[in-house]
Amino acid sequence: MHLRRKSELQLSNIKPDDNITEILKTDLSKGFRLIVEKYSSKLYWHIRRLVIIHEDADDVLQNTFFNAWRSMGDFRNESSLYTWLYTIATNESLTLINKRKKNSAVSIDDLGSYFANSLEGSSWFDGDEAQIKLQNAILQLPEKQRIVFNLKYFDEMTYEQMSKITRTSEGALKASYHHAVKKIEKILTGD
Amino acid sequence: MMQKLKSIPDKNPFKVPENYFEEVNRKIISATAGYEHEIKKTGIYTRFRPYLLAAASVAVFIIIGYSAIMLSTHNRTYHKIAEVPYEEYSDIYLNEIDLHSLEENLGADILSEELPDVSKTEIINYLMVENIEINDIY
Numbered sequence: 290m291h292l293r294r295k296s297e298l299q300l301s302n303i304k305p306d307d308n309i310t311e312i313l314k315t316d317l318s319k320g321f322r323l324i325v326e327k328y329s330s331k332l333y334w335h336i337r338r339l340v341i342i343h344e345d346a347d348d349v350l351q352n353t354f355f356n357a358w359r360s361m362g363d364f365r366n367e368s369s370l371y372t373w374l375y376t377i378a379t380n381e382s383l384t385l386i387n388k389r390k391k392n393s394a395v396s397i398d399d400l401g402s403y404f405a406n407s408l409e410g411s412s413w414f415d416g417d418e419a420q421i422k423l424q425n426a427i428l429q430l431p432e433k434q435r436i437v438f439n440l441k442y443f444d445e446m447t448y449e450q451m452s453k454i455t456r457t458s459e460g461a462l463k464a465s466y467h468h469a470v471k472k473i474e475k476i477l478t479g480d
Numbered sequence: 481m482m483q484k485l486k487s488i489p490d491k492n493p494f495k496v497p498e499n500y501f502e503e504v505n506r507k508i509i510s511a512t513a514g515y516e517h518e519i520k521k522t523g524i525y526t527r528f529r530p531y532l533l534a535a536a537s538v539a540v541f542i543i544i545g546y547s548a549i550m551l552s553t554h555n556r557t558y559h560k561i562a563e564v565p566y567e568e569y570s571d572i573y574l575n576e577i578d579l580h581s582l583e584e585n586l587g588a589d590i591l592s593e594e595l596p597d598v599s600k601t602e603i604i605n606y607l608m609v610e611n612i613e614i615n616d617i618y
Contacts, residue, residue: 318513325508330501337494347500351508358512416493423488442485470482477484 309370317361324370325354331444332378338439339382339432341424343413349385353378372453379436379454386432426476430469437462438469 309327313320332353337346356377416424427435436455440446441462448459455462509515 319516321513322509322515325505325513329505329508333496333501333504334492334494343494343496347504350504351511354508354512413495413497414493415495417489419488420493423485424493470485474482474484477488 313361321358321361324357324374328371328374329354332374335375335439335444336378336382338427338443339379339435340385341428345385349378349381352381356381372450375440375450375454383432383436422477423473426473429476430472433457434465434469434472437465438473441466442470 309320309323312323329350333346333350336349336353337343340346340349353374357374427438430438433455437451440451440454441448446454448462451457451462452459457465
């Protein structure tokens with residue numbers, strides 16, 4: 290039984306994007322504006338859960354849409370706008386995380402100490418101890434597994450959609466999510 | 481299995497600055513698709529300016545490159561001529577002249593001209609003044 294998580298924009302409440310696809314055929318700019326207004330919030334939270342820092346998430350979100358805008362001419366009608374944007378956002382987030390790893394001065398392994406050292410109000414984090422523990426546990430997962438866990442647990446995405454975003458088979462994703470949950474539970478229980 | 485996860489309140493611990501999404505949407509749209517009123521103000525020149533600048537850059541590059549090639553080719557020609565000293569050039573030229581064919585090519589009117597009489601003494605004096613060795617002639 291899964292705990293139902295509320296995202297900023299529930300997947301079930303998103304209107305079918307077929308009308309945006311039709312608008313894109315005749316007015317690319319208008320279609321893109323609709324895409325930004327509809328998906329920026331949801332994409333932001335997905336990115337934020339990966340990169341943690343608001344300023345970094347802001348950069349990644351903008352880069353995601355800039356990249357998407359450059360590729361709009363290649364957009365195929367049958368593709369899912371939603372999974373396509375998520376793919377770009379995920380890749381951009383991983384790029385930033387890998388860049389961060391090379392800069393040893395910026396390391397977010399322990400949220401608790403990170404937020405404790407941040408200036409008051411600058412961290413844009415308002416979680417209690419339990420939330421910090423959960424986020425720390427998620428941070429212990431390898432990046433790919435963290436992505437799978439976030440997409441399933443917070444965004445309540447289907448395995449089919451996740452498969453398109455991560456280019457991984459549904460079976461592998463199910464196994465990855467199962468292991469992620471076990472690991473997190475073990476960390477939370479062990480504290 | 482998810483007992484511990486279920487116990488954590490359903491709350492997003494991350495926050496954003498006030499009006500963040502309105503601001504970032506505006507920033508993204510202004511930098512990409514633009515707003516309708518912004519697009520309408522854009523004239524043909526402004527819309528095609530990047531392409532015009534690119535075309536102008538290519539044209540300038542071609543002109544500079546062509547000029548550079550032409551200049552280097554021109555200098556090379558002069559250089560080749562300068563490699564041959566005049567003295568050697570004149571010797572080579574004269575030695576390779578076939579006097580018989582030269583005679584044939586000269587006009588009859590030139591050949592028919594009477595040459596002035598020049599005494600042997602005058603010839604020798606001329607050679608001495610011009611510092612020409614008699615053996616150089618033969």
